[in-house]
Amino acid sequence: MSGKPASLAQQIIETIFLERYGPDSQEVSFTRDDLVAAAKALGAPRPKNLGDIVYSLRYRVPLPEVVQREAPPGREWAIFPGGNAVYSLRTVPFNLIEPRQGLRAIRLPDSTPGVISKYALSDEQALLARVRYNRLLDVFTGLACYHLQSHPRTSVTIANSFDGTPSSSQVEHESH
Numbered sequence: 496m497s498g499k500p501a502s503l504a505q506q507i508i509e510t511i512f513l514e515r516y517g518p519d520s521q522e523v524s525f526t527r528d529d530l531v532a533a534a535k536a537l538g539a540p541r542p543k544n545l546g547d548i549v550y551s552l553r554y555r556v557p558l559p560e561v562v563q564r565e566a567p568p569g570r571e572w573a574i575f576p577g578g579n580a581v582y583s584l585r586t587v588p589f590n591l592i593e594p595r596q597g598l599r600a601i602r603l604p605d606s607t608p609g610v611i612s613k614y615a616l617s618d619e620q621a622l623l624a625r626v627r628y629n630r631l632l633d634v635f636t637g638l639a640c641y642h643l644q645s646h647p648r649t650s651v652t653i654a655n656s657f658d659g660t661p662s663s664s665q666v667e668h669e670s671h
Contacts, residue, residue: 506559507548526582558572606630
């Protein structure tokens with residue numbers, strides 16, 4: 496992990512992985528209670544937000560090197576929800592998205608308001624704000640895209656949703 500000390504989330508998932516992983520394992524399941532037990536085994540205080548441990552490892556920080564090394568060739572480990580407070584580490588085909596060679600760059604002016612640019616952090620919410628202000632989804636999909644941000648209280652959280660609707664120039668009008 497580039498010489499950087501492992502985060503508590505990485506240490507916790509590494510502890511669980513090493514405890515449950517076997518040489519032919521394709522999946523390692525765990526619960527929120529396992530996260531608490533692993534923190535305790537590490538001598539760390541009980542994490543305040545257990546969901547953030549899983550979220551961080553899915554979207555923000557890489558899985559520990561110990562976990563990454565055990566993936567079969569051409570595969571990588573990923574965390575998936577497995578039910579109410581249940582998760583699993585599973586191997587999936589390696590999925591690196593790279594731009595195709597030979598495409599030309601499309602330069603767009605940055606339409607992010609100055610106050611937003613000045614105070615935005617460098618997290619995914621700041622990136623989503625820039626995507627919205629610059630209408631990047633509209634430009635690259637050719638659709639008029641509308642953003643809805645919500646946190647409904649269900650077993651699945653949908654923080655950001657984008658709806659793409661063809662613009663009037665894309666809709667074929669029927670002549671009557």
